[in-house]
Amino acid sequence: MKDLKPLLREGASDFERQLLSAAMRERPSPQLRSRMRRTLGLTGPIAWAGSVKAMLATVAGKGVIGAAVVGLAAAGVVALRADPGERSAPRTEVAVEAPSAAPAVQAPLAAQPEPAAQPEPAAQPEPAAQPEPAAAEPAVAESSRELREEIQLLDEARSALQRGSSSRALEQLDRYRQRFPSGVLRREASLLRQQATAAPRPSGAAR
Amino acid sequence: MPSATMMIDGTVEEASLGARAAARIRLERMFRAHHELIWRTLRRLGLSADLAADTTQQAYLIAAERLGDIRTGSERAFLFSTAIGLARTNFRRSQRCQLQSDMDLHIDPGVRAEQVTNHCSAVELLDRVFAQTDPDLVTVFVLFELEGLSAPEISQLVDIPVGTVASRLRRARATFRAAARRMELAHAAQQR
Numbered sequence: 001m002k003d004l005k006p007l008l009r010e011g012a013s014d015f016e017r018q019l020l021s022a023a024m025r026e027r028p029s030p031q032l033r034s035r036m037r038r039t040l041g042l043t044g045p046i047a048w049a050g051s052v053k054a055m056l057a058t059v060a061g062k063g064v065i066g067a068a069v070v071g072l073a074a075a076g077v078v079a080l081r082a083d084p085g086e087r088s089a090p091r092t093e094v095a096v097e098a099p100s101a102a103p104a105v106q107a108p109l110a111a112q113p114e115p116a117a118q119p120e121p122a123a124q125p126e127p128a129a130q131p132e133p134a135a136a137e138p139a140v141a142e143s144s145r146e147l148r149e150e151i152q153l154l155d156e157a158r159s160a161l162q163r164g165s166s167s168r169a170l171e172q173l174d175r176y177r178q179r180f181p182s183g184v185l186r187r188e189a190s191l192l193r194q195q196a197t198a199a200p201r202p203s204g205a206a207r
Numbered sequence: 208m209p210s211a212t213m214m215i216d217g218t219v220e221e222a223s224l225g226a227r228a229a230a231r232i233r234l235e236r237m238f239r240a241h242h243e244l245i246w247r248t249l250r251r252l253g254l255s256a257d258l259a260a261d262t263t264q265q266a267y268l269i270a271a272e273r274l275g276d277i278r279t280g281s282e283r284a285f286l287f288s289t290a291i292g293l294a295r296t297n298f299r300r301s302q303r304c305q306l307q308s309d310m311d312l313h314i315d316p317g318v319r320a321e322q323v324t325n326h327c328s329a330v331e332l333l334d335r336v337f338a339q340t341d342p343d344l345v346t347v348f349v350l351f352e353l354e355g356l357s358a359p360e361i362s363q364l365v366d367i368p369v370g371t372v373a374s375r376l377r378r379a380r381a382t383f384r385a386a387a388r389r390m391e392l393a394h395a396a397q398q399r
Binding site: 004006007008013015016018019020021022023024026027028029032033035036037039040041042 | 333353373
């Protein structure tokens with residue numbers, strides 16, 4: 001296998017070369033690329049234009065949400081396989097980082113300067129971003145507000161946990177559960193709850 | 208009116224904003240680095256350009272949700288595995304677009320010599336070869352022959368031993384070369 005070289009470098013006939021070269025040159029059209037970027041919220045200055053919930057709702061509209069769940073399961077396997085040494089590690093890092101991974105944008109956020117303002121220089125020219133369709137904005141804004149609230153509640157719970165106040169963290173998590181029984185970040189909430197439940201109570205705390 | 212927690216710890220909101228910006232930048236980097244490879248692989252597995260874009264997008268949406276789980280350096284493996292899984296689950300081979308069920312490996316009578324060198328025709332011809340090939344073989348073939356990945360890289364990406372990569376590549380090459388030869392002969396016959 002070590003000695004094996006791609007056909008294009010060695011041994012391909014002219015006809016094979018034509019087929020392979022054509023496939024290598026194929027790229028998503030600017031329209032498709034732009035569409036992907038829009039859906040992922042990678043356009044505009046603060047471009048988390050839709051929450052994960054809104055984006056997954058778009059995906060669901062295409063009838064593939066079930067697959068996303070399957071994909072998530074598969075992705076989890078990949079993440080674990082990436083470092084077998086951490087296979088049995090507690091998922092505290094997930095609880096710490098996952099909420100921040102959830103993209104969200106709202107009016108108050110847009111008013112603030114963006115941290116680490118622009119992404120790295122493009123390795124390739126990207127097509128100009130298309131403006132978001134105005135009709136989708138109210139739903140996206142509502143969804144983003146909800147996600148922001150979810151993030152805030154979990155941030156508060158995590159912060160309380162980091163200060164050693166597991167009871168305060170559990171209060172916040174109760175609020176989260178009541179407010180968002182099917183929230184986007186419910187897995188993270190569940191992990192935080194496990195941590196809060198397992199956390200040692202401060203000395204002097206009522207038993 | 209800030210919440211009690213916010214008053215106790217005023218940095219919570221800022222930290223959250225910073226983390227979200229960092230997450231976005233990471234996702235942006237992942238998109239630029241890997242979306243073409245994923246899209247192209249999905250295309251060769253038989254998805255239309257549109258469906259390949261949708262599936263690529265889905266893989267990134269899942270990555271966005273699980274960004275905290277993805278170890279640095281494992282982004283491509285995560286995205287690729289997720290995209291392949293989505294493609295298999297949702298679209299199967301029955302979803303092959305732009306291909307008719309009665310297409311065989313022979314060149315269309317309507318395809319003239321000059322069209323073979325046309326980019327679209329060449330891609331279509333290649334896809335006809337792959338339409339008849341086991342997707343597992345196609346995946347390895349595409350990654351090695353078109354994307355230039357090494358056997359160990361493919362092994363990690365597809366989660367199979369290096370020896371399996373080698374055997375799949377051999378079989379895929381044999382299929383590809385035989386089909387290409389048949390097409391070429393058919394093409395030559397048309398010229399006479």
